[in-house]
Amino acid sequence: MALREADRAMATTMERPEIPPINPKRGGTAPWPVTFYRSAVGKKWVMAVTGIMVMGFVFFHAVGNLKVYLGAEDLNHYAEFLQQLLVPILPPTIALWIMRGGLLVAIVFHIHSAYGLTRMNHRANGSGYEQRRHYQAANAASRSMRWTGIVVGLFILFHLADLTFGTLNPDFVRDDVYRNLVASLSRPPVALIYIIANIGLGIHLFHGSWSMFQSLGLNNPRWNSWRKGFAIGFAGLVMVINVSFPIAVLTGVVSATNNPDCVTDGSVIVDCTQYENQEATP
Amino acid sequence: MHVKLHVWRQAGPTTPGTMETYDAPGISEEMSFLEMLDVVNERLNADGQEPIAFEHDCREGICGSCGMMINGQAHGPQRGTATCQLHMRKFQDGAEIFIEPWRAAAFPVLKDLIVDRSAFDRIVESGGYITAPTGAAPDANLTLIPKEVADAAMDAAACIGCGACVAACPNSAGQLFTAAKINHLNLLPQGQAERYTRVQKMVDTMEEFFGSCTNHGECQEACPKDISIDFIAYMNRDYVKAQLKNRKLLSQD
Numbered sequence A: 001m002a003l004r005e006a007d008r009a010m011a012t013t014m015e016r017p018e019i020p021p022i023n024p025k026r027g028g029t030a031p032w033p034v035t036f037y038r039s040a041v042g043k044k045w046v047m048a049v050t051g052i053m054v055m056g057f058v059f060f061h062a063v064g065n066l067k068v069y070l071g072a073e074d075l076n077h078y079a080e081f082l083q084q085l086l087v088p089i090l091p092p093t094i095a096l097w098i099m100r101g102g103l104l105v106a107i108v109f110h111i112h113s114a115y116g117l118t119r120m121n122h123r124a125n126g127s128g129y130e131q132r133r134h135y136q137a138a139n140a141a142s143r144s145m146r147w148t149g150i151v152v153g154l155f156i157l158f159h160l161a162d163l164t165f166g167t168l169n170p171d172f173v174r175d176d177v178y179r180n181l182v183a184s185l186s187r188p189p190v191a192l193i194y195i196i197a198n199i200g201l202g203i204h205l206f207h208g209s210w211s212m213f214q215s216l217g218l219n220n221p222r223w224n225s226w227r228k229g230f231a232i233g234f235a236g237l238v239m240v241i242n243v244s245f246p247i248a249v250l251t252g253v254v255s256a257t258n259n260p261d262c263v264t265d266g267s268v269i270v271d272c273t274q275y276e277n278q279e280a281t282p
Numbered sequence B: 001m002h003v004k005l006h007v008w009r010q011a012g013p014t015t016p017g018t019m020e021t022y023d024a025p026g027i028s029e030e031m032s033f034l035e036m037l038d039v040v041n042e043r044l045n046a047d048g049q050e051p052i053a054f055e056h057d058c059r060e061g062i063c064g065s066c067g068m069m070i071n072g073q074a075h076g077p078q079r080g081t082a083t084c085q086l087h088m089r090k091f092q093d094g095a096e097i098f099i100e101p102w103r104a105a106a107f108p109v110l111k112d113l114i115v116d117r118s119a120f121d122r123i124v125e126s127g128g129y130i131t132a133p134t135g136a137a138p139d140a141n142l143t144l145i146p147k148e149v150a151d152a153a154m155d156a157a158a159c160i161g162c163g164a165c166v167a168a169c170p171n172s173a174g175q176l177f178t179a180a181k182i183n184h185l186n187l188l189p190q191g192q193a194e195r196y197t198r199v200q201k202m203v204d205t206m207e208e209f210f211g212s213c214t215n216h217g218e219c220q221e222a223c224p225k226d227i228s229i230d231f232i233a234y235m236n237r238d239y240v241k242a243q244l245k246n247r248k249l250l251s252q253d
């Protein structure tokens, strides 16, 4: 410290105020996971790991739901299968709830880190330029992570209320997944919400699934060039599958009328659990 | 050629500044950007006005003092060069050129285009060295270093500390500078002894002053030495490892 003062006196002829830190050092001792999470590099690591957890979920959620194209029986049995996961070991739905709990924790940490880092970056930014930065590498996806993240976050709440808990779905019938899905997505405003939110998710995933490699330090010249390809492939696949559902319902590719598993009354779906196979086996 | 300059003028660290406009006729295409500023300053001097203050030293891209934001790009429109290596032929005759100092909370403006980059010094002071003096240079090849390693360490060591990475970053993050300063030591055998304490201390100091990396890659584009964001990944990895590493076993593997 003394050396620094002397240095400064010699080397400068100009008044030079001390630079105020944007994150003053914290005193005291905390266990290392806490200090790690307090650091920005640590938060980015947490964002990457929680991002991977959610990516795993999003992938299986999208691929699993492809069963909607096989009909009501397949989709509803798939939903039942998820509820019965690990059933001899755990009671029904418990495995599902454990996974949901894990996801919730991951999402909470993902959002909390993002919030902390955003605040830090705003503090670091200073007064900004008169002439806007002329960006060379940053793309629309990387620049809009905050906004696509918020869109996806709000969508998750809507989606849960719509198809998991049914509070926002006037036609909701518990455990009749096919019927609920078709009833919900056949309303154009709802379908539009799904389409926009899933495009947002795709954009978010595109930057996230590249960025995570850097945040985790996964960098090797042997496969660095694959990272962008993975991001495009992963985000693109998930987006195409997810956006296909509302479009399929709107265009009638997936519908309850003309579906042997469903009973309809005019345009109202009564029930989609009248499986053909069930009738064959009394 | 004839250009029009819009330059940030600020008398001192605590006085507010503004953009001022200067007409600069009779500029040769062969001039470097700094020579063009020299000409403008000569004229300002002759008119009894305060010349535009900017930092410069080597004028050959190796000292890192000449950084400025030119038309929203750090060091101007040419890739892989510092402002002093930029020539006026890169601009159209009649061009309007916006010149601003680096902007970041950690880089307060001292005067006109000069910013205080001593936050970088704080980072290097916290670990960017080998602690023990080990005498004169040992014989070449006494410590064998694979070519790829030597090249990578040299690429990191090319950092001239100009601050363009921070200036170009939407988050004002100091990641590329810090990663370069960590890795030119951490990649080499000589840097291993202090590898994890170095990364811990230098990252922690960096985060006192700078924002956080969101992997835009702007820093790599702006860097006059073309330093790669690969080094940021290596730094991140070492920082995580530093949390877990049993320091007693550092000399193994």
Ligand code: FES
Pocket (backbone or CB within 6 Å): B055, B056, B057, B058, B059, B060, B061, B062, B063, B064, B065, B066, B067, B082, B083, B084, B085, B160
């Ligand atoms: S003056 Fe030294 S790098 Fe430009």
